[in-house]
Structures are given as structure tokens and as C-alpha cells.
Amino acid sequence: MFFTPERTPLQEFLHPSSRLQYDAEFWKTVAKVAVAGAVLSAGTICCVRYLNSRYPGWYRLRGKKRGRLPPPRVGAPPLKQGEKGDAAQYVPLSTEKSHGARVVQLAVYPIKSCKEILVEAFHCGELGPELRTPFGTVHDRSWMVVTDKYHFLSQRRKPRMALIQPEIDGAFLVVNAPGMSPLRVPIQPDLSTAKVVTSDVWDHQISAVDCGDEAAEWFVTFLEEPGLRMVHHPHQFGGRGMLEMDQQVMKIDRELWEKKDKCTFADGAPYLLLSQESVSELSRHTDTPVPWIHFRPNILVGGCPPNNEDYWWRFRIGSAEFRNAKPCCRCVETTVDPKTGTFARKDVLETLKAYRTNQDPAVDDVLKFGPLFAINLGVDQTGPCSVGDVIIHLPD
Structure with a gap:
């Protein structure tokens, strides 16, 4: 104007x-x-x-410290038949970090969803536990059974995989199972002549080497399914980053990991830690004791209150330093009896659901996939750890 x-x-x-x-x-x-x-x-x-x-739940994770969730809010275990009293009395969950805990067992699972190798020590590498030998390094979950489309296979569909026992014999990984002749697979394949394929773990693609027709026929025979193959992820391939996951749950998990966090064929974490006391507490509410191997941790600790590991944020074991990213959501694989290879322990998952299910609406999108038992770890500093090592808590 x-x-x-x-x-x-x-x-x-x-x-x-x-x-x-x-x-x-x-x-x-x-x-x-x-x-x-x-x-x-x-x-x-x-x-x-x-x-x-x-990214479901993205708005609920804003402002939370990257690399971990808040401690889980869970309920009390149920009373067994004939027990008296208030169920809430059975889980005096201690939130104080226990300073007397030690490593009581270490386990490496060379083949995804197959038996463990128990060891006195391993090297904590960036992709997970490593067994270093003069003939090469055996990495945790660096071999995997796949379908003809190279999609991963696990005990969820083939519980008999729990009977497959890998061992290390010189330059070979030897695979045994009831009624089968041993299968020998080289620890270090010749990458110049190897057949490189693209395998699939929870809709995330990861490069691998096909272990050949002999290995394929071995698994086809034992698991009674045509078209199965065995693949291996050499360390040179570099693993898969936790921030690159594409499956629905992994999209949410991306909030909880750092760029350096990687694994190979594991479902979603390079390390899993559990306390013997947590397993003992669970067994008090089942008719038959539950062995710790049902939960397939790499690191089993003892000398702390039940479920106290939920509150361990950063800690050192031996020369390695770890970060608690989140509680582990448990699935039907925990119901497989490791001795029989059958779904014989449905009570394990049902009992866990009764008192270890997330009750915090703020993180329900992340922890809605099953009851919470054990913790998923990221590694901040690589190095060796051994049975007997004390857990040393570090500043947050």
C-alpha cells in the first residue's frame, strides 16, 4: 500500500x-x-x-541413549501347583550391579542352531567369539544350514539340528550326528575357487561360500529334507552390520546398535550373556530343572542375583569390553530338548512368558516378540576372556 x-x-x-x-x-x-x-x-x-x-516405534526411542534400552519391566513368576504365598515374593529382582560375578562357562556355536563347543577361553572379536587355532580361526555361527534358496534353517523348523555336534580337528571342522559318518569341512576354504553365494538371515542378505555337494548330502540325509546346503562366512567377508538389518524386528533394533556392531549368521547380536542364577530361578518354577544350554549363551556367569545381568550396562571381562544393548526376546527354540532334538520342553517358554514378558508400553514395539531372558551385547573393545574372569563394571 x-x-x-x-x-x-x-x-x-x-x-x-x-x-x-x-x-x-x-x-x-x-x-x-x-x-x-x-x-x-x-x-x-x-x-x-x-x-x-x-521404523515402528521410532518415536518411542527418541532421546534414549543409543546402544541400549532401559531395564525391562517384568512380572513375577507363577506359583507351581501346591505352592503357597504371593507369586511376587519369588523374584526379588536386584537392581544393584553385582560385583562378585565371574564367568563360569564359555560356549561357541560354529554352526548356526547346532550344538556348542565348550571352551575355557575365547577371543572376543568384532563379529563374535573366536577360537584361534594354528590352522585358522573358527568364528561363532559362521557356518549355516540353508534351503535350496539359501534361506537359513534353524531348530525352529528342524529341532533335530540340536543333535549336530561340531568339533575342531586340525584344519577341519568335523560335524557329527547320531547314525551319520563324520563330515569334514575345511576351516579356511580356498576363496579363489570357492562358489560365492548370497544367503539370507531374517530377510537380510549376506555373502557366503557354498561348502559343496558332500556337505549338502550329509545334511539332506540327517535332516530328511531335499535341497539343503551348508554355507560358510569367512572372516574376510566382513560380517553384516547391525544397522543394515531389514527384517521388521531388526528395523527397530537399529536404534540400539552402533555402526561398529556386526555379526555373521547370528539372529541379531554378536554376543549373548546369561547368569546361572537366572536359570536356577527359572527352574524353581518348572517341574524339571532347565539346563542353561536351552538358551545358547556365549557367556554364562555366576555369583550374582537372578536376572541381575539386566542392569549391567558396560563391563569388562578379561581384556574385552561389552555394552548391554537390550534384553534377548526368546522364541520356540528354547523349548527344544538338546538331548533329544524334539520340542519336549514347552514349559520353558510358557513359564518365561508368565513372568519375563515386557510390561513397559514405551518399548513394547521392541520387546513384544517373546519373553526376555539373557542380554544381547555389543563389543566396545576386543580381546581374550576366560572362565573365572571377574565381571568389572565400567562407568556408563
Whole structure:
């Protein structure tokens, strides 16, 4: 609006022709602001919808310290038949970090979903536990049984895999199972002649080497399913980053890991730690004691209150330093009896569901996939650890 010399600003404003021009300019500005607001709102809605579809629960994890969740909120275990009293009395969960805990057992699982190798020590590498030998390094879960489409196979579908026992014999990984001749697979395949394939773990692609027809026929025979193959992920391939996971649960887990965190064929963490006291507490509420191997940890500790490991944030074992990323959600694999290779212990999962299910709505999107038992770890400093090592807690 422009003022004329003949009229004062007030007169100019009050003049009918000026007022009409002012009104037009005013409503033009209002229209522009309204359009801009509508575009901004539509863009915000689209962004939120995209985040909700691709990263469920993203808004609930904002502001939480990257690399871990808050400690789980869980219920009390159920009373067994004939027991008296309040069920809540059975889980005096201590939130104080125990300073007397030690490593009581170490386990490496060279073949995903198969038996463990118990050891007195291993090297804590960036991809998980390592058994270093003069003939090469055996990495945790660096071999895997796959379908003809190279999709991973586990005890969830083939519980008989619990009977497959790997061993190290010089330069070979020797695989044994009831009624089968030993299968010998080289620890270090010749990558210049190896058949490199793309395998699949929870919809995430990872490069691997096909172990050949002899290994394939061995697993086909024992697991009674045609088309099975065995694959291996050499250390040179570099593992798969935790931030690259594509499966639904892994999308959420991306909030909890750091760029350096990697694993090979493990479901979703390079290390798993559990206390013997947590297992003993669980066994008090089942009719038959539950062996710790049902839960397949790499590190079994003792000398702490039950489930106290939930509150261990950063700690050192031997020369290695670890970070508690989140509780481990347990699945039907915990119901497989390691001695028989059958789904014979359904009570294990049912009991855990009764008192170790997440009850915190703020993280339900992350922890809704099963009861919580043991903790998934990221490694901040690699190095050796041994049975007997004391857990040394570090500043958060």
C-alpha cells in the first residue's frame, strides 16, 4: 500500500480505495500462509506415516541413549501347583550391579542352531567369539544350514539340528550326528575357487561360500529334507552390520546398535550373556530343572542375583569390553530338548512368558516378540576372556 502526499497515513488507511487495496493485500498474505501451512502439515503427516511403516516405534526411542534400552519391566513368576504365598515374593529382582560375578562357562556355536563347543577361553572379536587355532580361526555361527534358496534353517523348523555336534580337528571342522559318518569341512576354504553365494538371515542378505555337494548330502540325509546346503562366512567377508538389518524386528533394533556392531549368521547380536542364577530361578518354577544350554549363551556367569545381568550396562571381562544393548526376546527354540532334538520342553517358554514378558508400553514395539531372558551385547573393545574372569563394571 502506498501513501499519497495529499493524505496522512491515517486518512490513507481510512480512504475507501486504500482500504480496498489493503484488504486485498491482507487476504493474499493470509492465503499464502494457509497454503504453506497445509503443505507443511501434509509433508509432516507423510513423513510420520513413512517412519511408522518403516521404523515402528521410532518415536518411542527418541532421546534414549543409543546402544541400549532401559531395564525391562517384568512380572513375577507363577506359583507351581501346591505352592503357597504371593507369586511376587519369588523374584526379588536386584537392581544393584553385582560385583562378585565371574564367568563360569564359555560356549561357541560354529554352526548356526547346532550344538556348542565348550571352551575355557575365547577371543572376543568384532563379529563374535573366536577360537584361534594354528590352522585358522573358527568364528561363532559362521557356518549355516540353508534351503535350496539359501534361506537359513534353524531348530525352529528342524529341532533335530540340536543333535549336530561340531568339533575342531586340525584344519577341519568335523560335524557329527547320531547314525551319520563324520563330515569334514575345511576351516579356511580356498576363496579363489570357492562358489560365492548370497544367503539370507531374517530377510537380510549376506555373502557366503557354498561348502559343496558332500556337505549338502550329509545334511539332506540327517535332516530328511531335499535341497539343503551348508554355507560358510569367512572372516574376510566382513560380517553384516547391525544397522543394515531389514527384517521388521531388526528395523527397530537399529536404534540400539552402533555402526561398529556386526555379526555373521547370528539372529541379531554378536554376543549373548546369561547368569546361572537366572536359570536356577527359572527352574524353581518348572517341574524339571532347565539346563542353561536351552538358551545358547556365549557367556554364562555366576555369583550374582537372578536376572541381575539386566542392569549391567558396560563391563569388562578379561581384556574385552561389552555394552548391554537390550534384553534377548526368546522364541520356540528354547523349548527344544538338546538331548533329544524334539520340542519336549514347552514349559520353558510358557513359564518365561508368565513372568519375563515386557510390561513397559514405551518399548513394547521392541520387546513384544517373546519373553526376555539373557542380554544381547555389543563389543566396545576386543580381546581374550576366560572362565573365572571377574565381571568389572565400567562407568556408563
